[in-house]
Amino acid sequence: DQQVKQNSPSLSVQEGRISILNCDYTNSMFDYFLWYKKYPAEGPTFLISISSIKDKNEDGRFTVFLNKSAKHLSLHIVPSQPGDSAVYFCEKGGKLIFGQGTELSVKP
Amino acid sequence: DTAVSQTPKYLVTQMGNDKSIKCEQNLGHDTMYWYKQDSKKFLKIMFSYNNKELIINETVPNRFSPKSPDKAHLNLHINSLELGDSAVYFCASSQGELGNTIYFGEGSWLTVV
Numbered sequence: 016d017q018q019v020k021q022n023s024p025s026l027s028v029q030e031g032r033i034s035i036l037n038c039d040y041t042n043s044m045f046d047y048f049l050w051y052k053k054y055p056a057e058g059p060t061f062l063i064s065i066s067s068i069k070d071k072n073e074d075g076r077f078t079v080f081l082n083k084s085a086k087h088l089s090l091h092i093v094p095s096q097p098g099d100s101a102v103y104f105c106e107k108g109g110k111l112i113f114g115q116g117t118e119l120s121v122k123p
Numbered sequence: 124d125t126a127v128s129q130t131p132k133y134l135v136t137q138m139g140n141d142k143s144i145k146c147e148q149n150l151g152h153d154t155m156y157w158y159k160q161d162s163k164k165f166l167k168i169m170f171s172y173n174n175k176e177l178i179i180n181e182t183v184p185n186r187f188s189p190k191s192p193d194k195a196h197l198n199l200h201i202n203s204l205e206l207g208d209s210a211v212y213f214c215a216s217s218q219g220e221l222g223n224t225i226y227f228g229e230g231s232w233l234t235v236v
Contacts, residue, residue: 024164049224058127058213058227059166104166106225111156111179113166 018042019107021114028121034092036117038105041086047108050079050090052101053116059104063090095121126150129214129228136204137236144199144231146214154178155197156225157189158213166213172197204235 020039028034038048047066051059065072065079065088072079078091092099102116129146136142148155156179157169171179175191186202201208214228 051225051227056229058215058229059225060227061224064224102164111168111171111225115163115165 018110019105019112019114021103021105021117023117024115025118025120028095028119030097030121030123031094034090034095034099034119034121036090036092036103036105036119038088038090038114039086040088040107042107048079048081048088049106049108050077051104051106051113053104054101062103064108092119095119097121097123125229127214127216127226127228129212129231131231132229133232133234135234135236138204138206140204141200141202142204142233143201144212144214144233146197146199146228148195148214148216148226150216150218150226152216152218152226153194154217154219155191155194156215156217157197157199158215158227160211160213160230162210170197170199201233204233206235209233209235 018041049064050062052062053059063074063077063079065081070081081088100121102118104116105114127148154173156171158166160166169183170189172191188200191197211230211232213230215225217223217225
């Protein structure tokens with residue numbers, strides 16, 4: 016039972032454009048979600064989180080949106096930079112459940 | 124200083140062998156984890172220890188035995204290795220109750236031949 020799903024395994028975006036990474040969840044009993052970023056041959060690192068009492072959280076170029084009725088969250092990166100190329104995981108906070116990741120490639 | 128360090132980073136071994144992966148964190152956290160990233164890239168929790176006590180034990184074969192000698196260490200011992208054990212194993216830690224930010228090690232690439 017995969018409670019957190021990232022249905023796009025990969026995404027390719029031009030430098031300077033917006034990257035949108037998506038995550039769907041099935042169980043509503045949660046407190047918040049976290050996004051992690053992972054470079055090759057490294058462990059995931061925390062990027063940004065959102066609490067269920069909010070529908071948006073912003074940190075610099077990164078914004079996460081939470082749509083509770085649709086059980087959907089998305090990570091927006093604007094403007095995208097080549098250094099953003101990595102695998103992005105969403106995690107259901109408190110449940111230690113990760114999505115399968117989306118590999119973002121930002122082309123110069 | 125590496126916050127969560129695990130060794131070895133790469134390990135190639137034959138089926139049937141017993142191997143260990145060590146993990147140490149210098150963040151002062153009281154909770155440590157082992158995750159497995161399989162060939163399909165899913166990142167799945169295997170074990171979680173809080174203050175040296177096992178609090179999460181997902182459906183993992185008995186051949187996998189975590190050991191936590193103190194709060195800063197959580198080692199993973201695997202007996203009778205099988206081909207399907209080939210994966211990347213990540214150690215991680217966090218502070219306080221489940222749900223706080225998790226800090227990961229760089230991963231240990233295990234290949235069973």
